[in-house]
Amino acid sequence: MRSSALWVLCCTVAICSSVSTSSDVRKQDYGRCPISSKTIGQGPNTVIGSSSLQCAMECSKTEQCQSVAVCHGDDPGHVLCELRNDITQAQCSQSDIDSHACHLAYKTTTELVCENGGTPNGTKCFCPLPFAGRLCQRYMRDCTEGYENGHQDRHKGAYLIQPMTSPAPFLVKCEFDWGGMTFPLWRQVSGTSWSAVTWEQAKVGFGDDLNVEPDSKNFFVGLEKLHQILSQGLNNNQILSSYGNPWTNSGAYYHNFTVASEPTKYQLSYDNFYDYPRQPSLNGLDVSSGPVVFAAPGNDPNSCAETRGAPGWYGSNCSGHSMFADPPTWPVPGQGSPDLKEVLFVLVRTEPFWEE
Numbered sequence: 001m002r003s004s005a006l007w008v009l010c011c012t013v014a015i016c017s018s019v020s021t022s023s024d025v026r027k028q029d030y031g032r033c034p035i036s037s038k039t040i041g042q043g044p045n046t047v048i049g050s051s052s053l054q055c056a057m058e059c060s061k062t063e064q065c066q067s068v069a070v071c072h073g074d075d076p077g078h079v080l081c082e083l084r085n086d087i088t089q090a091q092c093s094q095s096d097i098d099s100h101a102c103h104l105a106y107k108t109t110t111e112l113v114c115e116n117g118g119t120p121n122g123t124k125c126f127c128p129l130p131f132a133g134r135l136c137q138r139y140m141r142d143c144t145e146g147y148e149n150g151h152q153d154r155h156k157g158a159y160l161i162q163p164m165t166s167p168a169p170f171l172v173k174c175e176f177d178w179g180g181m182t183f184p185l186w187r188q189v190s191g192t193s194w195s196a197v198t199w200e201q202a203k204v205g206f207g208d209d210l211n212v213e214p215d216s217k218n219f220f221v222g223l224e225k226l227h228q229i230l231s232q233g234l235n236n237n238q239i240l241s242s243y244g245n246p247w248t249n250s251g252a253y254y255h256n257f258t259v260a261s262e263p264t265k266y267q268l269s270y271d272n273f274y275d276y277p278r279q280p281s282l283n284g285l286d287v288s289s290g291p292v293v294f295a296a297p298g299n300d301p302n303s304c305a306e307t308r309g310a311p312g313w314y315g316s317n318c319s320g321h322s323m324f325a326d327p328p329t330w331p332v333p334g335q336g337s338p339d340l341k342e343v344l345f346v347l348v349r350t351e352p353f354w355e356e
């Protein structure tokens, strides 16, 4: 058997034995959360099993065992199980990057101890905004999660979210309706100028501080955070723009809207574009001429930001419509590409988070 450093550590400090199979265990009797690999392998009750289910079976054999910490080592056929007599939710760690390798499986018959003002409801806690997770131990990962957790509110307010790969929570605008909408970019154009934004500003975000002005309609959360929000599940984006007098809406919908990481210049992609007759729109993102990548002063290899006079996502011949232009434009059937009065991204996650 191949041994990783973790196995060696475990087997030198703990009693390793093989677990037996047999005992009856139902998956729904156990909750699970990610934990740090650093916290495992210290206790005496460490065994090697063939799967996390087998670890749970071992824990089910005794009343004392409340939870089992499970780590996948280098050897694909085996897992390390540490049986524990307690289940403190402090063990759960959402921020550990290496948490994919280890998780805590805990008996859900244990009385729920909700955190952050949550209240028990069946096998999980009902969490006040902006908290989420079985015990409300973390921030919601996007506004869709708040909606999934039972919140309904048509007011568009500023809330903290923390996507799975974000090192810290940050503010976006949410509306807990229509599946739960996350607004990472909002620009009410009048009086704003976004065309001089640099690569660094676009990366970290800019505009009004939502802490101070929660009703602001002039902010962009930044490319890095947008990438984090979109990387944790399948999202639809409605690029909603308004033009004309009286204001007329144009809704450009994109299935599986993604923004890649910085090394690929936050390349934008989607599976398909569509619109609805009530808010007709054409596709303002040109993917026919190759990859659509972000360009801004500081990182503008094809001089698209320079040629177009504004940063934005452009095709390889610098085609496309930028929300950062002064003023931004968007193509509408029969209307050409009118100047916009407002443009926003409306993200709705349509499937569960990928890790679960």
Ligand SMILES: *[C@@H]1O[C@H](CO)[C@@H](O)[C@H](O)[C@H]1NC(C)=O
Binding pocket: 121, 122, 126, 149, 150
């Ligand atoms: C409690 O859980 C039930 C069943 O899952 C759900 O229908 C209900 O909305 C929850 N209540 C609250 C306040 O979340």
Ligand SMILES: *[C@@H]1O[C@H](CO)[C@@H](O)[C@H](O)[C@H]1NC(C)=O
Binding pocket: 234, 256, 258, 269, 270, 271
């Ligand atoms: C969504 O888009 C990404 C990036 O283009 C792609 O890798 C992935 O397969 C797509 N997923 C689905 C479910 O269409």
Ligand SMILES: *[C@@H]1O[C@H](CO)[C@@H](O)[C@H](O)[C@H]1NC(C)=O
Binding pocket: 286, 288, 289, 315, 317, 318, 319
């Ligand atoms: C860029 O390429 C697309 C597709 O080939 C073409 O339709 C468009 O007119 C081009 N745009 C510019 C600005 O040359």
